Amino acid sequence: MKTVEPAAATPSGRHRSEGPPPRATGPARPPRRNRDRLHGLLMSAPALVGLIAFVGVPFVYAVVLSFYNVRLGSPLAPTFFGVEQYRRLFTDPDLSGPFLRALLNNLTFAVVVVPLQTGLALALAILLNRKLKAIGLFRSLFFLPVVFPMALVAVVWRLILARSGDGLLNSALHTVSLGNWGAFDWLGDGLTAMASIIVLSVWQGVGFQMVILLAGLQQIPSELYEAARLDRASRWQQFRHVTLPGIRGTLVFVALLTSVLSFRVFDQVYVLVKGGGLDEDATRTVMYQAVTTAFDQNNIGQASAITVVFFLIVVVLTLVQRRVVRSGNED
């Protein structure tokens, strides 16, 4: 950790001389700017160290491991494998099939969940951003699912989505349709398995985004609405021209956060697969594949290759997303 300091203290004279010409304060100035730099780096050091220790090192380690045939708890020394793990991931039909399917599943999940969850969170936030009696109670109710661990939520939803006529959803539909709805296998059917995962994930996660957006909404000065009303702006116009610009930054943050979180989908798939009836192929995500490869099959090399590929894809997607969002922001 100490190594941060000398690096931070390295004077960067060339750049400074390109800066604005020193004023009357004279020679005292460069050391002072230097000190600011040092303090800045010192303050960011905890975050930086964390980033390096928990993202940088593991990633580099994963890259190294992915070039080896490494097994958990094997007495055989790891052997150098070259790009074999990557070759298998992309060309071996038995391995690349599930892997590419997992990637596609992840993308589907993100593409559906990000707009859906952000939109729903916004709707809920607006709904709950008013002066009602017991508003705190309503807010807590909508936030409640976030408090439950995903594993628990998945177990509960297993009862809701059960394929028998006794499943909560099936029996509700049966009642509503006056007995015309038969038992449907929500988790076991390839078409609805992912949709089920999406619904339960959104249900569990939306409260979190809602709270952030709610905070954003409350930052908007009420004078703006008052002025808008004086201008006879309709409710929709108020939303379009006051609310949305007011929470734009928050909305962007929420969308980014949701997309990053949506790539991490794992718990619900893992719990529901182990719990029975889930169509594994239709819902296998990259995280699920990496974890089961590493810890159920002890194949660390393969799992590392999976995570490296996935890391790169997520980084690229995030960069693209940020660029798009930023250019939109600076209009």
Added chain:
Amino acid sequence: MNAGTGRSRRTARTALALVLPLAALAACGGGGGTGTSAEQGSGTGTITVWAHQGQATEATALQNAVKTFNSSQKKIKVELTLIPDTDYTKTITTTDASKLPDVMEFDGPTMANFVYNKKLTAIDDYVSATTMANATDAIKAQGEIDGKHYGLGMYDSGLGVYGNKKLLDAAGVTYPTGLDDAWTAAEFTAAVKKLAAEDADGKSLDLQENNGYASEWGTYGFAPVVWSAGGSLLKNGKAEGVLDTPAVASALKTFQSWKTYTDPNTDGNAFAKGRVALSWVGHWMYPAYGKALGDDLVVLPLPDFGDGPKTGQGSWSWGIGAATKNGKAAGAFLDALLNDTNVTAMTTANGAPPATRSVLAKSPLYKEGGPLQLFADQLAQPCGDSAITTSCVAVTRPVTAGYPTVTAKFSEALASVYGGADPRSALEKAARAIDQDFSDNAGYRIQ
């Protein structure tokens, strides 16, 4: 964001400079075995024991056994650590061999892996000949590698089909009385269909779907289908040609056809509440089923797919850590643990078939004429893990360090077949993946 690019580039360079040496260090940390070996020791002093924390009754039985042992003599003191069931195997996997206890429990199919990575030592030199002779053949088969024994269990396990006599009789279905007249797969399917026709929701079978098939239950519960169809999960370290035979594929096709008649059993009570007439599950459901159905409960063998009915076997076992400095004391503790008192207490607590001859003969559940005699009959005809013939019944899951891959791939194939995939291609895929893994690991040969 508005910081100069020069600054961020420098930061990146600093970060890289910091990361690289650390990474190199970390990379060196991998691999490298520990040269530990078991020693006889003095036979006195303190030994450490690890066990899995299962049901409360099991934990109590074990704690009592340790307490009695500690107070019965002054030479050896046992320190017991209970580790939660779900983390138990991972704990041993990730603990260095030198830090493992003198005596430890492990789940049967994980044993070979621990022998392979030198975490267990053979117990033949430490436990007494009497203890070894008293162990059932089935449990000995599970603990044996290359003629040496690495584990012995207090109890075993078995699979069967529980039937609801009242529902069977009402539908006019005749059922087998023992192993000799076990249902063929076709007869079983016919019985399931006939029962379903009488059932309000058309579901007459429970296959413990609530446990999930892409899990150890998938392998333990339905590998007997493969064995009974003349196939195997693995033969001479190879799955291709034994797992993906046409006979096995057609057996799984039959298994697939049962889904229509299977209650998803989300609440785990399908059979006990009388929603279904047949339940394909292990001995462990007997206490619940016996209580719910009383005299209406019948215990039947799994159906015969051509090569005789088969069942799985094997359960938690005890072994000695490879790094123990006190093998003699560890052996003495195992002798005490496997005596009649402790085995009786444990099997009364969890209802499992006792794994010692003397207790099995006296067990009220499993003895001649007992309600679960069928399980004892099955275990009395063990096949080991490779010599699967038409006449033996209880098959041990493959005793190989590659078992984690075997079970992962087979259960995955099973789950996808149940979901509607083509059995032939699912099995071929699993066989190829298993063989690939074995060739990557030089066949998991134990040195």
